[in-house]
Amino acid sequence: MPKIYLDYASTTPVDPEVIAAMIPYFQGHFGNASSPHAYGRDAHQALEESRECLARLIGAQSREIIFTSGATEANNHALLGTARVHKDKGKHIIISAVEHHSVLEPAEYLRKNEGFEVTVVGVDQHGLVDPREIAGAIREDTVLVAVMCASNEIGTVQPITEIGAITQKHKVLFLVDAVQAVGHIPIDVNELKADLLSLSAHKFYGPKGIGALFIRGETDIAPFLLGGDQEGGRRASTQNVCGAVGLAKALEMCGQWMKREAVNQTKLRNRLLSEVPRLISGVKVNGHKTHRLPNNAHFAFEHIQGESLLMGLDQSGIAVSMGSACTAGAMEPSHVLRAIGLPDELAMGALRVTLGRWTTTEQIDYFLEQLPALVKNLRA
Secondary structure, eight states: OOOEEOBTTTOOOOOHHHHHHHGGGTTTTOOOTTOSSHHHHHHHHHHHHHHHHHHHHTTOOGGGEEEESSHHHHHHHHHHHHHHHTTTTOOEEEEETTOOHHHHHHHHHHHHHSOOEEEEEOOOTTSOOOHHHHHHHOOTTEEEEEOOSBOTTTOBBOOHHHHHHHHHHTTOEEEEEOTTTTTTSOOOHHHHTOSEEEEEGGGTTSOTTOEEEEEOTTOOOOOSSOSOOTGGGTSOSOOOHHHHHHHHHHHHHHHHHHHHHHHHHHHHHHHHHHHHHHHSSSEEEESOSSSBOTTEEEEEETTOOHHHHHHHHHHTTEEOBSSOGGGTTOSSOOHHHHHTTOOHHHHTTEEEEEOOTTOOHHHHHHHHHHHHHHHHHHHO
């Protein structure tokens, strides 16, 4: 039985070249980047070179990058750090209805515990935010707008540039969760007009446990972790030099491979989007038809429990998901699928198939062979 991985949106394998780049910083160059001796200087140099590489690849300055433990920390830092610093200006935040829980939950915390008002802007049936609704929701006391670049569930890519132009005009800070987009589609913080942008290495063939937060220029933001002066005093904790090296190397490789990979993955994705509804009745394709990540295909099946579908595919050697790994096992339908108007019964039959660097035509062939029979058996 083959072993096929079609869950790249949850996490990606670490590229062997990334591992090779990281190994020296586990052993010979293992020093603490804050130490004053030669070991520390070597580590500090590697950290700063990685920061410069990342900044260059997303159109930023190196001083605008802080390394984090991942995107969850970066999003929490962005929400809580900016809200608390700017609360004298106002206590109003705008987020979209399809944000990741690492944005939704800090926003809810601010509402419940710190007196902020949160406006949740809806999406259309394809998961798209209307920039005009963002403009209409902005008030004099609005301090932050948060809209993800691309949906981790249904793959829809948002009109971030248009939204950024609106926030820039109104002098409101703009947070872009770019976790699913970085490494897969071109990202430039200046084109997007983002003031804050989060990313995570394990989504683009880098290691887990390392991410970054872009903070534009002199944007005022309170530290999230306290207890040290690392990262320019903005993020305490011994710096993960190995992780930073891996993140930078992984993103550098994505820059070289992105166009070719996007063409290959789009071809395979489009085959899934057309073949699954052709082979199986009672299937809804979710997400925007064209404004979509090249590697994402998302479906909802009538009269099917998604968990049963996942287990059946797993027994056939195929790894897929219903949606975000952060909410795996939840008994409630996805908030994203509810936001695009899917009834709960249909949303509970969700299936997300995400492709990556090592996905082959033969693997998609096998998936398309196994899925129809499994759905038929489950419905029976």
